[in-house]
Amino acid sequence: MASSTSSITLGSSSIDVASLVSNLVAAKRADKDKQLSDAVTANTTQISAIGNFTSSLTSLQAAIKSLSTSTAFTTQKTSVGDSTILGVTADADATPNNYDIVVSKLATAQKTTSPAFTSSTAAVGTGTLNIAIGDKSMSIDVASGANTLQNIRDQINKSADNPGVTASIVTGADGAHLVLTSTATGSANAFTVTTSGGDGGLAGLNFDPSTGTPTTVAQDAEYTVDGTKVTSASNTDATAIDGVTLTLTKTGESTVSIANDTSVVTTAVQNLVTAYNSFVSTYQSLTKYDSTNNEVGALIGDATVTSIKSQITSLLGSQSTAAGAGPKSLSDLGVSFQTDGTLAFDSTKLTKVMATNPKETQALVGGSTGIAGKLDTLITNWTSSSGILTQRTNNLNDKAKDLTQQQTDYDTQMTAYTARLTTQYTALDTLMTKLQSTSSYLTQQFDALTNKS
Numbered sequence: 001m002a003s004s005t006s007s008i009t010l011g012s013s014s015i016d017v018a019s020l021v022s023n024l025v026a027a028k029r030a031d032k033d034k035q036l037s038d039a040v041t042a043n044t045t046q047i048s049a050i051g052n053f054t055s056s057l058t059s060l061q062a063a064i065k066s067l068s069t070s071t072a073f074t075t076q077k078t079s080v081g082d083s084t085i086l087g088v089t090a091d092a093d094a095t096p097n098n099y100d101i102v103v104s105k106l107a108t109a110q111k112t113t114s115p116a117f118t119s120s121t122a123a124v125g126t127g128t129l130n131i132a133i134g135d136k137s138m139s140i141d142v143a144s145g146a147n148t149l150q151n152i153r154d155q156i157n158k159s160a161d162n163p164g165v166t167a168s169i170v171t172g173a174d175g176a177h178l179v180l181t182s183t184a185t186g187s188a189n190a191f192t193v194t195t196s197g198g199d200g201g202l203a204g205l206n207f208d209p210s211t212g213t214p215t216t217v218a219q220d221a222e223y224t225v226d227g228t229k230v231t232s233a234s235n236t237d238a239t240a241i242d243g244v245t246l247t248l249t250k251t252g253e254s255t256v257s258i259a260n261d262t263s264v265v266t267t268a269v270q271n272l273v274t275a276y277n278s279f280v281s282t283y284q285s286l287t288k289y290d291s292t293n294n295e296v297g298a299l300i301g302d303a304t305v306t307s308i309k310s311q312i313t314s315l316l317g318s319q320s321t322a323a324g325a326g327p328k329s330l331s332d333l334g335v336s337f338q339t340d341g342t343l344a345f346d347s348t349k350l351t352k353v354m355a356t357n358p359k360e361t362q363a364l365v366g367g368s369t370g371i372a373g374k375l376d377t378l379i380t381n382w383t384s385s386s387g388i389l390t391q392r393t394n395n396l397n398d399k400a401k402d403l404t405q406q407q408t409d410y411d412t413q414m415t416a417y418t419a420r421l422t423t424q425y426t427a428l429d430t431l432m433t434k435l436q437s438t439s440s441y442l443t444q445q446f447d448a449l450t451n452k453s
Contacts, residue, residue, distance in 0.1 A: 025417060039403055060379065074092035076243075076259065082252060106249075115177070116175030119175065138163055152178060153168065166180070193205055221235050269365070316343070322363065
């Protein structure tokens with residue numbers, strides 16, 4: 001922060017103007033420099049401390065997210081008696097229960113195989129080929145010179161009006177066959193093939209599922225859930241059981257079990273405990289007073305952070321006034337305060353409560369009205385753009401800018417002060433040089449007069 005003087009040519013007196021000015025300036029600004037330096041250090045420490053405190057709060061908020069949104073309580077786990085027969089997934093809408101599933105038919109897609117033709121490149125015939133599925137259909141014109149099985153296959157697959165059929169060619173010992181397959185399973189996706197016009201050579205491709213025998217019949221899946229018959233156009237069905245998707249893979253019988261996944265809740269509560277203990281550790285470090293080592297936390301005595309810590313601790317230790325059975329506090333779920341202010345967690349206690357009072361447990365902890373939801377709201381209020389911690393940080397940053405400006409202004413003052421001192425002592429040095437010269441001359445003259453006499 002100290003400003004240096006510029007190099008100048010001085011007189012021949014004994015005054016060291018540069019050193020003298022430098023020492024005077026340094027002495028004058030020593031107290032102010034220390035004052036500004038101490039203020040900058042203290043402000044920087046405060047910014048860092050508030051940042052660490054805020055970070056510990058946002059980490060706590062992230063840890064309770066699955067509890068505050070109740071997703072931890074709506075996660076289901078499923079089990080299947082025979083996984084070769086079906087698979088199952090469950091979402092938040094699924095109700096815990098057990099089911100007996102009997103699969104009698106799997107959904108299949110219609111496939112037809114045409115009579116054999118000489119080869120895939122031989123001309124088949126001309127005319128119009130129409131393929132229809134329900135109320136959707138496509139028509140292609142098969143003209144002479146572009147009427148091989150390959151031509152027909154390509155026109156079917158490339159048609160913008162294709163209702164949902166793929167075409168391929170299978171060549172066997174008897175010749176080439178056009179194979180048509182529906183892209184979707186289920187009886188409603190059976191297709192018909194009709195031809196008209198031309199030379200009549202396309203007639204061999206005609207097919208009506210109501211009278212013909214396809215390679216594979218289009219059919220719906222059929223199964224029962226606890227004796228109730230269910231049909232589905234697909235082997236993946238999410239309509240029979242609310243919140244449950246069944247994927248059928250083979251005929252046969254299997255059990256299905258849907259249950260709340262308590263391990264998710266256990267993990268979520270453990271995350272809450274771990275994050276809170278980390279928050280407490282940060283708080284204690286920032287507000288400590290260690291007389292032995294003469295260490296003082298950056299936020300010791302800070303009313304804001306003390307109030308925040310008090311509100312969080314009070315909320316986590318609160319008692320519910322809800323009527324009826326079930327847990328009333330986190331301690332009933334195995335979460336208890338220790339003498340050092342941290343939390344301990346007994347997961348076996350939570351598991352037992354979840355088995356007997358799952359809804360009451362969710363009401364106590366989960367959602368916007370539970371403990372986790374209330375804590376989430378508090379932290380958001382403190383750390384949002386208009387929150388007290390954000391405003392505190394903004395004020396400290398503004399103070400940092402102000403201190404920087406004070407330093408700049410003071411350096412400017414000291415530069416001007418240095419220039420004034422340099423001018424004054426340079427003038428003094430010049431004067432003393434002249435006086436030295438005059439003194440020397442007078443001495444010489446006096447000596448000359450003395451020698452004459």
